[in-house]
Amino acid sequence: MTVATTAAGLARLTPSLLTQYLAARPGLDGRNREVVLLRALPEWDGPNALGYGGGRQASVAAAPSPLAVHEQILGHLDGSGDAPPVLVVLTDREEAELDSGLLARVWKRGIRSVDNWEVVRTSFGAGSYDLRLQRSGEGWAAEALLEAAPLDGWPKIAGGVLTRDHALAQLAQRRLGLGRYADGADDSPGLADDRIDLPALLRWAVRPGAAEQFLALRDAERAGLADFLCEEGQGGPAAAVLFGLVGQGHGTDALAYGLIAAALWTYTDAPGPEVYRARGKAELWAGGQAGLAPEESDARFARYSTVTEAVVETLLTRQDRRTLTPLLQRAELLAHQFGAEEAAAESPFLSSGFEARAARTGAALATGDLDRISSVVKAWGEHRFASRPEGRARVERARMALRLAAWLAVPVQQLRSVEEWLTLQVTDTAWADFALDRIEAGGEDVPVLRDAYDRLGEQVRERRREMDRAFAQRLAAWTESGGAPGSLLTVEDFLDRVAAPAVQGKDRRRLLIVVVDGMTAAIAAELGQELRDRFSEYDPFPEAEGRPQRRAVAAALPSVTAVSRTSLFAGRLLRGTQADEKRLFARHPFAGSGRAAAVFHKDDLRAERTGSPFSASMEAALHDGRTHVAVVLNTIDDRLAKEQRLGATRWTVDEVGFLGELLDTAAAEGMAVLLLSDHGHVVDRRDRRVSVPDAADRYRPYDEGELDDREIRLRGPRVVAPEPGGAVTALWDADSRYTARKAGYHGGASLAEIAIPLQAYLPFGATPPEGWRELGDPAPQWWSLDRMPESPAAPASAPAAAPAAAPAPARRRPARPKPAAQEESLFAEQAVDVPMRQDRPAEVEAAPEPDLPTTLVDTLLDSEVFKAQVELVGRRLDLEKVRAAVQELLESGTLPLTALAQRAGERPARAVGFAAVLRQLLNHDGEQVLEILPDNRTLRLNVPLLKTQFRL
Numbered sequence: 020m021t022v023a024t025t026a027a028g029l030a031r032l033t034p035s036l037l038t039q040y041l042a043a044r045p046g047l048d049g050r051n052r053e054v055v056l057l058r059a060l061p062e063w064d065g066p067n068a069l070g071y072g073g074g075r076q077a078s079v080a081a082a083p084s085p086l087a088v089h090e091q092i093l094g095h096l097d098g099s100g101d102a103p104p105v106l107v108v109l110t111d112r113e114e115a116e117l118d119s120g121l122l123a124r125v126w127k128r129g130i131r132s133v134d135n136w137e138v139v140r141t142s143f144g145a146g147s148y149d150l151r152l153q154r155s156g157e158g159w160a161a162e163a164l165l166e167a168a169p170l171d172g173w174p175k176i177a178g179g180v181l182t183r184d185h186a187l188a189q190l191a192q193r194r195l196g197l198g199r200y201a202d203g204a205d206d207s208p209g210l211a212d213d214r215i216d217l218p219a220l221l222r223w224a225v226r227p228g229a230a231e232q233f234l235a236l237r238d239a240e241r242a243g244l245a246d247f248l249c250e251e252g253q254g255g256p257a258a259a260v261l262f263g264l265v266g267q268g269h270g271t272d273a274l275a276y277g278l279i280a281a282a283l284w285t286y287t288d289a290p291g292p293e294v295y296r297a298r299g300k301a302e303l304w305a306g307g308q309a310g311l312a313p314e315e316s317d318a319r320f321a322r323y324s325t326v327t328e329a330v331v332e333t334l335l336t337r338q339d340r341r342t343l344t345p346l347l348q349r350a351e352l353l354a355h356q357f358g359a360e361e362a363a364a365e366s367p368f369l370s371s372g373f374e375a376r377a378a379r380t381g382a383a384l385a386t387g388d389l390d391r392i393s394s395v396v397k398a399w400g401e402h403r404f405a406s407r408p409e410g411r412a413r414v415e416r417a418r419m420a421l422r423l424a425a426w427l428a429v430p431v432q433q434l435r436s437v438e439e440w441l442t443l444q445v446t447d448t449a450w451a452d453f454a455l456d457r458i459e460a461g462g463e464d465v466p467v468l469r470d471a472y473d474r475l476g477e478q479v480r481e482r483r484r485e486m487d488r489a490f491a492q493r494l495a496a497w498t499e500s501g502g503a504p505g506s507l508l509t510v511e512d513f514l515d516r517v518a519a520p521a522v523q524g525k526d527r528r529r530l531l532i533v534v535v536d537g538m539t540a541a542i543a544a545e546l547g548q549e550l551r552d553r554f555s556e557y558d559p560f561p562e563a564e565g566r567p568q569r570r571a572v573a574a575a576l577p578s579v580t581a582v583s584r585t586s587l588f589a590g591r592l593l594r595g596t597q598a599d600e601k602r603l604f605a606r607h608p609f610a611g612s613g614r615a616a617a618v619f620h621k622d623d624l625r626a627e628r629t630g631s632p633f634s635a636s637m638e639a640a641l642h643d644g645r646t647h648v649a650v651v652l653n654t655i656d657d658r659l660a661k662e663q664r665l666g667a668t669r670w671t672v673d674e675v676g677f678l679g680e681l682l683d684t685a686a687a688e689g690m691a692v693l694l695l696s697d698h699g700h701v702v703d704r705r706d707r708r709v710s711v712p713d714a715a716d717r718y719r720p721y722d723e724g725e726l727d728d729r730e731i732r733l734r735g736p737r738v739v740a741p742e743p744g745g746a747v748t749a750l751w752d753a754d755s756r757y758t759a760r761k762a763g764y765h766g767g768a769s770l771a772e773i774a775i776p777l778q779a780y781l782p783f784g785a786t787p788p789e790g791w792r793e794l795g796d797p798a799p800q801w802w803s804l805d806r807m808p809e810s811p812a813a814p815a816s817a818p819a820a821a822p823a824a825a826p827a828p829a830r831r832r833p834a835r836p837k838p839a840a841q842e843e844s845l846f847a848e849q850a851v852d853v854p855m856r857q858d859r860p861a862e863v864e865a866a867p868e869p870d871l872p873t874t875l876v877d878t879l880l881d882s883e884v885f886k887a888q889v890e891l892v893g894r895r896l897d898l899e900k901v902r903a904a905v906q907e908l909l910e911s912g913t914l915p916l917t918a919l920a921q922r923a924g925e926r927p928a929r930a931v932g933f934a935a936v937l938r939q940l941l942n943h944d945g946e947q948v949l950e951i952l953p954d955n956r957t958l959r960l961n962v963p964l965l966k967t968q969f970r971l
């Protein structure tokens with residue numbers, strides 16, 4: 020049986036407790052008839068006769084009224100018979116209600132009380148209890164524990180000592196509805212049998228009705244529990260702020276208040292008068308902190324705010340928007356109520372802090388200082404609102420702006436050939452186009468940031484405009500000269516120079532050629548970021564020398580589907596239809612003996628049955644083990660023609676219809692994937708129309724009339740329409756068009772339209788075709804947010820916003836000499852100067868820089884620390900392979916294990932062991948100079964840490 024209580028804190032006595040009580044009273048020896056009056060709940064469901072040691076017995080009766088008490092006393096004292104000599108009467112009556120004459124006849128002449136702490140101890144199953152529980156001022160706790168006891172009793176502690184912390188913590192949890200006493204499951208951290216920390220109290224306070232239940236407790240219990248919960252080891256002194264809020268009726272605002280407290284006490288290093296006034300209002304709102312020194316009060320509020328932010332952080336992690344949204348809105352209202360707007364602007368949680376960081380980003384972008392821009396963008400990204408979808412998009416746009424600022428800071432380089440221009444487009448400029456699409460895709464409400472984006476976008480467009488002008492001039496000269504490709508890949512020789520070598524050799528791997536109609540190098544760069552999480556990427560051009568890289572393929576002219584895609588599938592320059600593409604691709608000899616080749620267009624892809632991703636004919640070709648499959652995906656081209664805006668699209672695998680299913684099938688079938696387009700496009704950003712009759716989107720028939728400044732004439736063997744070897748007039752300016760307005764256009768002579776991006780993929784661990792080399796990170800160095808170039812010092816005489824002619828591509832090893840047939844010497848020996856405005860100073864080509872990675876590697880290998888590391892490895896090392904590996908990592912930053920092994924001259928099968936040795940060599944003193952990324956297949960070199968650890 021257990022102990023229960025009434026609302027007044029009276030115990031329902033159990034037989035065991037009553038037995039202990041009677042046995043401890045020597046005067047009740049059973050020789051005389053005695054009546055013992057005990058204050059208790061007037062209920063008894065135990066035996067009529069209760070033995071209490073030494074053969075002694077007592078009967079027990081309940082008396083809920085004064086009359087019942089009188090009857091029990093008189094009946095026992097004046098009666099006789101076999102009843103035990105001692106009668107225990109349980110009553111809840113007061114002595115004043117009873118006859119004094121009768122009271123004089125009972126034991127000890129009055130009503131006795133059972134020791135409440137004894138009752139409490141028994142209810143916990145403890146052998147003893149902490150004597151501090153009986154100290155003065157703690158009497159409220161015994162009555163409260165009796166009153167609050169659960170029907171099934173307090174949790175038993177198996178004969179141990181009932182400590183003060185355990186007893187009061189259980190009482191607090193019961194009163195606050197925490198832990199096992201919560202309405203539902205409560206797995207909150209900070210709850211233990213003898214501890215309730217501040218986060219648990221904060222979560223309690225914001226529950227509807229929780230504070231009201233606490234305030235309804237008797238004054239002594241409410242004050243006692245609050246004092247206990249503010250002790251060290253419980254909520255701590257900072258909990259006094261919470262109970263101040265509860266006492267003022269603001270308990271449900273505990274978290275919102277804590278965010279404002281953080282802004283006022285944590286994030287204001289040098290508070291001014293406004294902040295001090297706001298602090299005063301906030302303190303009064305929480306009931307004040309009387310009797311505390313200012314330093315102690317400030318520390319208390321700072322601690323309270325820190326814990327509050329940790330609790331809100333968990334809500335953010337769970338993306339609990341139902342709770343978060345009203346919480347943050349309430350915090351903003353409190354900031355206004357306290358006059359704390361200045362401090363709120365520093366908060367990493369409040370929307371006002373998020374908007375303030377947006378404004379700082381705009382101000383930094385206006386300076387062009389990369390270090391400052393990087394710092395403020397990083398701080399903006401660390402704001403908690405940046406993890407929410409609406410905030411994430413805005414911060415990502417700022418990161419793109421930072422990258423564009425870094426791109427503008429890259430030194431200018433003169434380019435001498437169409438090949439160099441197209442290579443630059445797919446390895447460097449495409450990423451700038453990608454970033455520009457992002458900052459122009461969405462609006463921005465903060466005026467200073469919006470204006471900064473406008474200025475930055477104009478600078479980027481101006482540089483791109485000058486690049487496109489220079490490229491178009493070079494393209495025109497090369498086309499008229501005959502356009503001999505040399506080492507440049509062209510759309511008509513793609514099958515011979517890339518596809519054919521890939522299917523040769525002992526593996527005879529099948530190909531999946533995916534032609535995404537109209538895909539630019541910028542879209543390919545974005546898609547490639549996702550694809551590299553699913554596949555290994557390779558340079559598939561076996562003729563190339565130097566470092567592996569993504570390849571560009573030159574479109575046929577004009578850069579439209581009927582010309583360029585037909586030429587790709589035919590393997591020769593040709594204008595044709597889908598029927599021509601099917602017929603000529605199937606006949607091309609690249610497939611090899613015993614193999615077939617088939618092209619599938621949009622209408623060929625649709626499945627006839629529910630549950631099948633492709634048509635029956637395409638399923639058969641994909642799974643027959645002998646057919647090379649080419650698929651044309653029209654998602655981009657269709658949207659160019661049908662929509663009014665394209666830049667807001669995020670190009671993912673799922674966004675391009677059928678692409679995901681094709682890649683999954685290729686992986687399952689062990690096929691190599693070649694992803695490319697037939698031409699690119701330009702996005703409609705500025706409505707600049709050139710009105711001429713009989714024009715397509717971006718080209719028109721050739722004539723000898725006066726050219727618009729945005730046009731160029733193209734003639735030569737690679738101009739296929741309107742007739743082979745003909746001529747057209749095309750727009751090179753990316754912001755111009757001839758026809759009605761659409762989302763984008765193609766057919767012109769800009770870099771984005773002529774450069775066809777080529778990417779090659781294999782499943783992880785697959786053996787590549789002969790001549791394929793695995794790529795590292797294909798992004799240019801300026802794209803990496805932690806490898807930004809230094810901000811250049813602008814000449815005093817240069818205009819502030821003057822764009823450079825063209826960015827230098829990422830440094831690469833010297834390429835082999837180009838064959839003389841690539842371009843006639845007239846064009847091969849002279850660079851085409853980028854036309855500049857008259858007020859722009861002439862560009863001066865910089866002198867060749869020393870090979871910094873090579874110099875750093877030499878210094879590393881000569882260092883005493885490195886030599887000591889070699890000794891520690893304790894095995895024979897091929898230092899030339901180590902040298903090559905470190906140099907590759909210095910140049911690339913990150914590299915897959917197999918790619919690094921291949922470039923260092925190590926067998927791919929030994930890539931994991933080779934990487935382990937490198938990490939053992941370079942990770943001096945346990946520092947992660949060379950770390951393996953979470954994908955377990957990519958290495959990243961921390962160059963600053965390398966220099967520090969090896970004293971370079």
